[in-house]
Amino acid sequence: MVKPAQPEPEKLSRGDAHGAGLSEVRSPAVNAQLTAGPRARVEVGDWLALAATLDAQSVDFVYADIPFGTGRVHRTPAGANRVASRVASREGGGAGGADAATFDDRFAGPAELAAWLRARLVVTLPSVRDSGLVAIHCDWRACAHVRLLLDELLGPAAFVNHLIWSYGLGGSSPRGFARKHDDILLFARRAGAHWFEAPRVPATSARLRGQSKKMTDVLAIPAINNMAAERTGYPTQKPLALLEVLVGACCPPGGVVLDPCCGSGTSLVAAARLGRDAVGFDVSERAAQIARERLWAARTADRGLLNVGPMARPGTR
Numbered sequence: 001m002v003k004p005a006q007p008e009p010e011k012l013s014r015g016d017a018h019g020a021g022l023s024e025v026r027s028p029a030v031n032a033q034l035t036a037g038p039r040a041r042v043e044v045g046d047w048l049a050l051a052a053t054l055d056a057q058s059v060d061f062v063y064a065d066i067p068f069g070t071g072r073v074h075r076t077p078a079g080a081n082r083v084a085s086r087v088a089s090r091e092g093g094g095a096g097g098a099d100a101a102t103f104d105d106r107f108a109g110p111a112e113l114a115a116w117l118r119a120r121l122v123v124t125l126p127s128v129r130d131s132g133l134v135a136i137h138c139d140w141r142a143c144a145h146v147r148l149l150l151d152e153l154l155g156p157a158a159f160v161n162h163l164i165w166s167y168g169l170g171g172s173s174p175r176g177f178a179r180k181h182d183d184i185l186l187f188a189r190r191a192g193a194h195w196f197e198a199p200r201v202p203a204t205s206a207r208l209r210g211q212s213k214k215m216t217d218v219l220a221i222p223a224i225n226n227m228a229a230e231r232t233g234y235p236t237q238k239p240l241a242l243l244e245v246l247v248g249a250c251c252p253p254g255g256v257v258l259d260p261c262c263g264s265g266t267s268l269v270a271a272a273r274l275g276r277d278a279v280g281f282d283v284s285e286r287a288a289q290i291a292r293e294r295l296w297a298a299r300t301a302d303r304g305l306l307n308v309g310p311m312a313r314p315g316t317r
């Protein structure tokens with residue numbers, strides 16, 4: 001019997017845009033569907049080594065939520081909720097094992113942390129477009145050191161904002177004001193050349209009733225609470241609402257977000273939901289698994305437009 005003619009499958013090679021790790025064959029129809037929307041990939045490894053694989057001038061927005069230098073080894077609690085548990089059970093670890101160590105946040109001090117960051121930014125900056133932005137998310141421990149480092153690498157004139165993420169939760173101290181914010185330092189790759197679209201919020205004054213106004217540099221967004229649906233159990237996970245503000249403001253539609261310390265993948269999911277491509281790195285295999293799982297779930301939730309393909313699909317690299 002003569003078989004009906006089949007369209008030639010397309011071979012995707014490692015050289016395709018965002019296609020690192022791709023080597024399988026797909027039909028043109030499937031391929032067209034998979035390339036219809038934003039694309040995301042997650043790589044496991046050290047930011048230092050992986051940054052060297054990025055093309056020059058290929059990234060619009062770098063968001064790096066770096067280790068804060070807390071002196072702790074962060075652990076994912078046993079029984080961490082849905083996403084982490086699903087990932088862990090597929091890995092045969094039953095909720096990842098009790099208090100599985102997730103990432104090491106021990107540095108000798110903020111100067112050592114800044115040196116760690118310096119080495120990685122030096123390799124990463126050539127990949128950032130001239131119109132791009134770089135955001136480093138840190139806290140009171142290393143903020144001053146990171147600011148000086150960015151001044152040195154990008155120039156003081158490239159400073160755009162010192163954002164305060166005011167998250168509400170947290171303890172209090174009898175010996176000082178309660179620390180209830182993180183710091184996000186935003187610099188342009190080239191002073192004065194960056195793309196930016198100010199997010200808008202509803203105006204509160206009676207004079208502007210019913211209108212919107214530009215968001216300020218104080219981002220009052222609650223931290224993820226224990227019952228939040230988006231909670232994965234990954235330590236230090238940031239709220240999607242925060243990352244949607246940052247990605248929407250700092251990366252043009254259709255642009256590329258790089259998160260070289262992506263953890264549970266919050267920035268990658270924000271990028272995908274807002275129609276930006278995303279590349280995530282993390283040294284932790286566990287983080288990458290959770291990030292891929294979230295991207296896969298976002299693909300389903302967001303009308304199947306997200307081409308996470310085999311790059312972000314859980315269980316693949």
Ligand SMILES: C[S@@+](CC[C@H](N)C(=O)[O-])C[C@H]1O[C@@H](n2cnc3c(N)ncnc32)[C@H](O)[C@@H]1O
Pocket residue numbers: 045046047048065066067068102103104234235236237238239260261262263264265266267281282283284287
């Ligand atoms: C503060 S957490 C990021 C949390 C993330 N923003 C989220 O919402 O889940 C920092 C991440 O940096 C990762 N990390 C630490 N050292 C790294 C390195 N050398 N290269 C890549 N990732 C690293 C850790 O594994 C951790 O997931």
